[in-house]
Amino acid sequence: MDDFFFSLLLAGISVGAVYALIALGLNLTFWTTKTLNFGQGSLMMLCAMLTVFISSQGVAITLAVVGSLAVVAALGMFIERWTVRPSLQSSGGSMGWVVSTLGFGIFLQGMAAKCFGSQAVAFPDVVFNAQDFVTLFGQYISLQYLVVLAVAVALILAFELFIRRTVWGQAVHAVSLDPELALVQGIPVRRLILGSFMLSSILAGVAGVLIAQIGGTVDPAFGFDLVLLGFVAAVLGGMGSSLGALAGGLLVGVISKLVGGYVSTAAEHGIAFALLMLALAVRPQGLFGRPEVSKA
Template structure:
C-alpha cells in the first residue's frame, strides 16, 4: 500500500508538469488557433541556459535569466514561424515551421553548449528536502510542482474572467478580425500570450529538471508529447481539462511504470488518448467548437 501511495503522489506531481505544459500550449492556441510544436525546445533552452548560468554561483538568478530566455524565444517563434503562416488563410504551415524552429534551437544548443547531459543545480529546493505526507517521506519538490500548477491554473482562470486583459484575449480568440476592428491591438495581445507561454514553459522545465537532476538538448521533446496528450485528453483550450488530463496520465504512467515498465506506462497513456478521441473528440472537459456558416 505504501508503494502504491508513493507512486500516486509521484504521478500527481509528474502529471501536474504535463498539465502545466498543456497550459502553455493553450495560451498560444487561444490567440492564434495554432499549436507550437517547438515548445519542447523552448522549455529545454530555459533549463540548459539555467544549468550553465548557474555556474556563476547564483542559481536563482540563473533560473530567472533562463525563464526570460524562453520567453524571448517564444516571441521569436511567433514572429518567424507563426505570424507568416497565418497570413495564408487555411494554411497549416505553422505546424511545420514551429517544429522546424524547435529543431533549430535544439541544434544550436547542441553545438554551443554540448550534446551531453549536464547536472542541474538546486534552484528551487534541494533534492534532499523531504516532507512527511500520510507517513510517507515525499520530496518537497514534488509538492511544490503540484501546488504551483494548481495555483497557475486558478490565476489564469481569474485573469481571463475577471480582468480587462482576459476579456481582450477572449475577444481575440473568438474573432481576430472583429477584435481588430474594435481597436484591440491583436498583434500585441498575441505577442504577450507567446511571451507568457514561454515563461511558464521555462518554469515547467526548471521544476522538471530539479527532479531529474540532469538536462540535455533532447530534454523537452518527451515532455512536449506528454503535455500535448494531456491537453487533448482534457480538452484543448481548457485549463482545467489540461489539469485533469495531466494528472490522469501522470498517475497511470507512474502506476504502470512501477508495476510493469515505463514503456508500458507511456503506451497506456497513448491508448487512453485514442479511446478519449473515439468517444469525446473535443476531450473530457473541452467544448465542441461552433463554426458560423
C-alpha cells in the same frame, strides 16, 4: 494508504503537473492564433540549460532562472513574428507554422549543442534537493515533488483567474472567439498574440526548470518527449481549457504511473495512451472542451 499506491500517485501527480504546464502553454497560443508551438520542448531545454550556464558563472540560482525565463520569453516573441505570423498571413490557411515552429525548435537544439555541448550536464537544486521530504500520515513525501505540484497548480489557477476576472483576460477570450471582430472593437490583437507567445514560452521555461531538477541533468535533446505528453494532456483536457490542461496533465501522469506500477513499466505509456484514446472516442472534445458549433 498503501505505500506502493501512494508513491505512484504522488509521482504521477507531480509529473502530470508538468505536463499540465506544457499543455497550458500550448493552449495559450491556440487561443489567440489557433496554432501550437511545437518548439516548446526546445524552449524548456534552453531555459534549463541557460539556468545551468548562468548559475555556473556565480549568479544566484533564482536570478539565473529569472534571466533564463527572460531569454525564452524574448524567443517566444521571435517565434510568433518569424515562424507563425508569416504562415498565417499567407493565403489558403497554410500549415507552415507546424514545420517552422518545429524547425525552430530543432535549430535551438543544435545551437544549444554547439554552445553548451551535447552531453548531459548537472542541473542545480533550485529550492529543495532530492533528500528533502515531509512526512504526512506516515507517508514520505518529497519536497521537490510538492514544489512542482504547487508551482504548476498555482500558475494554472492564476491564469484561470486572469482569464475570467481581468479585462485583458476577457480580451484574450474575445480574440480566441473572433480576432477580426476583436480588432474592430479596438482590442490590440497583435499585442495580445505576441503576449500569448511570450507567456507560453515562459510556461515552457518554468516546466523545463521544474522537470530538470527532478531528473538532475539536462541536455540539448531534453524536452521533445515531454511536449508530446503535454500535447496529449491538452487534447484530453479539451483544447483551449486551462482546467482541462490541469486535469488532462494529471490524468496522463497518474494513469501512466499506475499502469507502470501495477501492470508493467514497459507498458507504462502504451496502455495509458490506449485508455486515453478510448476516453477521446467517447468524448472527442476532451474532458473540459465544448463541442464546436459551426453556423451556416
